Amino acid sequence: xxxxxxxxxxxxxxxxxxxxxxxxxxxxxxxxxxxxxxxxxxxxxxxxxxxxxxxxxxxxxxxxxxxxxxxxxxxxxxxxxxxxxxxxxxxxxxxxxxxxxxxxxxxxxxxxxxxxxxxxxxxxxxxxxxxxxxxxxxxxxxxxxxxxxxxxxxxxxxxxxxxxxxxxxxxxxxxxxxxxxxxxxxxxxxxxxxxxxxxxxxxxxxxxxxxxxxxxxxxxxxxxxxxxxxxxxxxxxxxxxxxxxxxxxxxxxxxxxxxxxxxxxxxxxxxxxxxxxxxxxxxxxxxxxxxx
Amino acid sequence: xxxxxxxxxxxxxxxxxxxxxxxxxxxxxxxxxxxxxxxxxxxxxxxxxxxxxxxxxxxxxxxxxxxxxxxxxxxxxxxxxxxxxxxxxxxxxxxxxxxxxxxxxxxxxxxxxxxxxxxxxxxxxxxxxxxxxxxxxxxxxxxxxxxxxxxxxxxxxxxxxxxxxxxxxxxxxxxxxxxxxxxxxxxxxxxxxxxxxxxxxxxxxxxxxxxxxxxxxxxxxxxxxxxxxxxxxxxxxxxxxxxxxxxxxxxxxxxxxxxxxxxxxxxxxxxxxxxxxxxxxxxxxxxxxxxxxxxxxxxxxxxxxxxxxxxxxxxxxxxxxxxxxxxxxxxxxxxxxxxxxxxxxxxxxxxxxxxxxxxxxxxxxxxxxxxxxxxxxxxxxxxxxxxxxxxxxxxxxxxxxxxxxxxxxxxxxxxxxxxxxxxxxxxxxxxxxxxxxxxxxxxxxxxxxxxxxxxxxxxxxxxxxxxxxxxxxxxxxxxxxxxxxxxxxx
Numbered sequence: 106x107x108x109x110x111x112x113x114x115x116x117x118x119x120x121x122x123x124x125x126x127x128x129x130x131x132x133x134x135x136x137x138x139x140x141x142x143x144x145x146x147x148x149x150x151x152x153x154x155x156x157x158x159x160x161x162x163x164x165x166x167x168x169x170x171x172x173x174x175x176x177x178x179x180x181x182x183x184x185x186x187x188x189x190x191x192x193x194x195x196x197x198x199x200x201x202x203x204x205x206x207x208x209x210x211x212x213x214x215x216x217x218x219x220x221x222x223x224x225x226x227x228x229x230x231x232x233x234x235x236x237x238x239x240x241x242x243x244x245x246x247x248x249x250x251x252x253x254x255x256x257x258x259x260x261x262x263x264x265x266x267x268x269x270x271x272x273x274x275x276x277x278x279x280x281x282x283x284x285x286x287x288x289x290x291x292x293x294x295x296x297x298x299x300x301x302x303x304x305x306x307x308x309x310x311x312x313x314x315x316x317x318x319x320x321x322x323x324x325x326x327x328x329x330x331x332x333x334x335x336x337x338x339x340x341x342x343x344x345x346x347x348x349x350x351x352x353x354x355x356x357x358x359x360x361x362x363x364x365x366x367x368x369x370x371x372x373x374x375x376x377x378x379x380x381x382x383x384x385x386x387x388x389x390x391x392x393x394x395x396x397x
Numbered sequence: 398x399x400x401x402x403x404x405x406x407x408x409x410x411x412x413x414x415x416x417x418x419x420x421x422x423x424x425x426x427x428x429x430x431x432x433x434x435x436x437x438x439x440x441x442x443x444x445x446x447x448x449x450x451x452x453x454x455x456x457x458x459x460x461x462x463x464x465x466x467x468x469x470x471x472x473x474x475x476x477x478x479x480x481x482x483x484x485x486x487x488x489x490x491x492x493x494x495x496x497x498x499x500x501x502x503x504x505x506x507x508x509x510x511x512x513x514x515x516x517x518x519x520x521x522x523x524x525x526x527x528x529x530x531x532x533x534x535x536x537x538x539x540x541x542x543x544x545x546x547x548x549x550x551x552x553x554x555x556x557x558x559x560x561x562x563x564x565x566x567x568x569x570x571x572x573x574x575x576x577x578x579x580x581x582x583x584x585x586x587x588x589x590x591x592x593x594x595x596x597x598x599x600x601x602x603x604x605x606x607x608x609x610x611x612x613x614x615x616x617x618x619x620x621x622x623x624x625x626x627x628x629x630x631x632x633x634x635x636x637x638x639x640x641x642x643x644x645x646x647x648x649x650x651x652x653x654x655x656x657x658x659x660x661x662x663x664x665x666x667x668x669x670x671x672x673x674x675x676x677x678x679x680x681x682x683x684x685x686x687x688x689x690x691x692x693x694x695x696x697x698x699x700x701x702x703x704x705x706x707x708x709x710x711x712x713x714x715x716x717x718x719x720x721x722x723x724x725x726x727x728x729x730x731x732x733x734x735x736x737x738x739x740x741x742x743x744x745x746x747x748x749x750x751x752x753x754x755x756x757x758x759x760x761x762x763x764x765x766x767x768x769x770x771x772x773x774x775x776x777x778x779x780x781x782x783x784x785x786x787x788x789x790x791x792x793x794x795x796x797x798x799x800x801x802x803x804x805x806x807x808x809x810x811x812x813x814x815x816x817x818x819x820x821x822x823x824x825x826x827x828x829x830x831x832x833x834x835x836x837x838x839x840x841x842x843x844x845x846x847x848x849x850x851x852x853x854x855x856x857x858x859x860x861x862x863x864x865x866x867x868x869x870x871x872x873x874x875x876x877x878x879x880x881x882x883x884x885x886x887x
Contacts, residue, residue: 128444128451129458135443138436143464277464286462287432293464 120156121305129292139250139271144294147338150274154231167231168217170238182214208259227267236275243285250288299323310346327386337369345369359383414481421473427466549597556613571624586625587787663877664740716810717748722817724754724790730846730872734816736770752777754784755791793827800830813838819859826858832865841866
C-alpha cells in the first residue's frame with residue numbers, strides 16, 4: 106500500500122490526515138484488521154471512515170451505537186410479519202411443508218453488521234461510538250471482527266462474501282474489553298495543530314482568506330485549552346469559518362467573537378466562560394489583566 | 398517475516414527487537430500477547446519502511462490498545478532501541494576481533510542479513526562510534542589540557558540555550574567531559590555521572606547554574622549516562638543493565654488513579670482490621686496485680702485472695718508507620734502508593750509517614766496538608782529530602798537510618814507498612830537493620846507493586862525481606878481490597 110498515494114487520495118476526499126493516520130489506515134487495509142479510533146468528540150473520527158470509503162470506492166455501512174443496542178438492531182432480525190403472512194397463505198400445507206422456508210433468507214432482515222459482511226462488493230463498516238453500547242454488545246462483535254463471520258442459529262454460520270474494512274470509534278467514555286481491543290489496531294486522534302486545522306478550514310471553505318483561517322484555528326486551539334464542557338469540534342470551527350465569511354468579518358475581535366460564539370459552543374456555561382475571557386484569548390491588550 | 402519462537406542469543410534482527418520490546422512492555426504492565434507480536438511482525442512486513450518513525454508508529458498501532466499504553470510504549474521505545482543498537486555494535490566489534498573467518502560466533506544464523514535491518518531504525522539514536530571519536534579527541538591532547546572552567550562554561554551555555562543547537566554538539570561536549578575525567582574513572586556509571594556533573598558544576602539548584610532548567614539538567618545527565626554506558630560496554634563487552642522501568646517512570650506524569658473510590662473502601666476495611674490488632678495477643682494473664690479488684694474479689698472467699706486479678710490491659714490504639722519508596726522505579730505505582738498513603742492519613746490520626754529513596758524523610762505533615770495524592774506527590778518531590786547522590790533506591794542505607802531514627806517510634810503497638818518494590822539496585826539490602834526494625838514492630842506489612850513472578854528477578858530482594866515481614870503484591874485497589882480481606886480473615 107503506497108502511503109503517499111493514500112495520503113493524497115484522502116486529501117482529495119476532503120480529509121487531511123496526519124502521517125500516523127495514513128500509516129494505520131494503510132496497515133488496516135493491508136492486514137485486514139479493524140481499527141479502533143479513539144479521541145475526543147469532533148476530531149474527525151467518523152470523517153476518517155467516510156473518507157476511507159471514498160478513497161477505496163466502497164460503500165459505507167454505518168452502525169451508530171447507543172445504550173441498549175442489541176443484535177436485532179445491529180445484526181439481523183426475522184421479519185415476523187412476513188413470516189405470519191407466509192403461514193396464513195400456506196394454510197393446509199401442514200408444518201412439514203412450511204418449516205423449511207419459514208426461516209429462509211427472504212424473511213431475514215439485514216441490519217448493518219450482517220449487511221456489511223454479506224455485501225458482494227466490499228464495504229467500509231463504521232461502528233460509531235462503540236463505547237456507548239453495552240459491554241454485551243462487544244461480545245457480539247468479537248466473532249465478526251476476528252473471523253468476519255456471524256452465526257445465526259436458524260441459518261448456520263454466514264461467512265463474509267467480502268472482507269469489510271472496519272473502523273470502530275470511541276470517545277473513551279468507558280474502558281473497552283480486552284478481547285475487543287486485541288482484535289484491533291489502535292489509533293488515537295487528537296485536535297489538530299493550528300497549522301493543520303488551517304489547512305482543513307481552507308479545504309472546506311476555499312473562499313476563506315488564509316490569514317483568517319489561521320486566526321480561527323489559533324483561537325479555537327486556545328478555546329480548547331479552557332476547561333469546557335464541550336470543546337469545539339473541527340466541524341464547528343468549519344461552521345464558524347462559514348459564519349465569519351457570511352457576516353464579512355475580516356478579523357476576529359472580541360465583539361465578533363462574542364457574536365459568533367454560539368456557532369462554536371453549545372453550553373451556556375461554556376459561552377459565559379469564553380466571553381469572559383475573550384480579550385485574553387484574542388491577546389487584546391485591554392481589560393483588567395492587560396497583556397497578561 | 399515470521400517470528401522465530403526463541404530469540405537467538407543475540408537479538409540482532411527485527412524479531413529480536415520486537416521480543417525485547419514486548420518484554421519491556423510486559424514489565425511495564427502493558428499486556429502484549431503473541432497476537433500483538435504477530436500483528437506487529439506482519440505490519441512491518443507489509444510496510445515499506447525506511448525511517449524510525451514509521452516503524453515506531455506501526456508497532457505502536459499494533460502493540461498498544463489504549464492511550465495510556467501508547468504513552469508507555471513511546472517512553473520505552475528509545476531505551477529498548479538504544480539497548481539493541483548497542484548490542485549490535487558490540488557484536489560487530491566482537492566479530493571483528495574474532496576475525497572474519499571464525500564462523501563459530503553464537504547467533505551466527507541470525508547474523509547474516511539481520512544486522513542491516515536491525516540497525517536501520519537505530520540510526521536516529523546514534524551509533525556508538527564512541528571509540529573512534531573519543532580516541533580522536535584524546536589524540537589532540539587538548540582535551541585533558543582544555544580548561545575545566547572553559548568546558549564547564551561551554552556545557553552550561555549549551556544547556557541553557559536548550560536543544561536548539563542540536564544534540565550532536567552537546568554529545569561532543571559530553572565526550573570531552575568524560576575524557577577529562579578519565580583519570581578518576583571509578584567504573585561505576587552512576588558514580589561517574591555524579592562526579593562529572595560535580596566537576597562541571599551542573600547541579601539542580603546549584604548557585605552557579607540557577608538559569609538551568611530541570612529538564613536541561615536531566616537531558617544532560619541522561620546523555621552523559623548513555624555515553625558512559627556505551628563506552629564502558631564497548632570496552633568491557635558487558636551490556637549495561639536495562640533500565641526500562643526506571644526510564645519509563647521519568648516520562649510518566651502523575652496521573653489520576655482510576656479507582657480512588659476503591660482505594661478508599663479498601664483502606665476503610667483495613668482500618669477496621671487494624672483497629673482490633675492490638676487485642677489479638679492473648680497470652681496467660683500476667684503482669685502487675687490490680688490490688689483493688691483482687692481484694693474486692695477476695696471478699697467472696699472470706700478475704701482469701703484466691704483469684705489474683707492482674708491490671709487490665711488497655712486496648713491498644715494501633716499506631717501506623719508507613720514507609721513509602723518514591724523513587725523512579727516505582728513511579729508507575731507511586732501514584733497508587735500515594736493515594737493509599739493519603740487515604741491512610743485520612744483514616745488514621747496516628748499515622749506517621751516516611752518517604753525514601755536513598756535517605757528517608759518524614760512527610761507526615763505533608764500528608765496532612767496535601768489534599769490529593771497528586772499534590773502529595775508534587776510536594777514530596779519538591780520538599781522532602783529523599784535523595785542525595787544517585788536518585789536510585791538504597792534500601793540498605795534507608796533501613797539502617799530508620800532503625801536508628803525510629804527507635805522511639807516503633808514499638809509492639811506499631812504496624813509498619815512498607816510500600817516499595819524491594820529492588821536494591823544491587824546494593825546492600827540492609828537485612829539486619831530491616832530485621833531489627835521489623836522485629837520491634839508488632840506487625841510488618843510490605844506492599845510490593847510487582848507481581849510475585851518478578852520477585853527475586855534481577856535486583857529484587859523480595860524473598861529475603863519477606864522472611865521478616867508479610868509481603869503482599871499490591872498494585873491496584875482490587876489488590877488492596879483483597880489484602881484487607883485477607884487480613885481480616887486471618
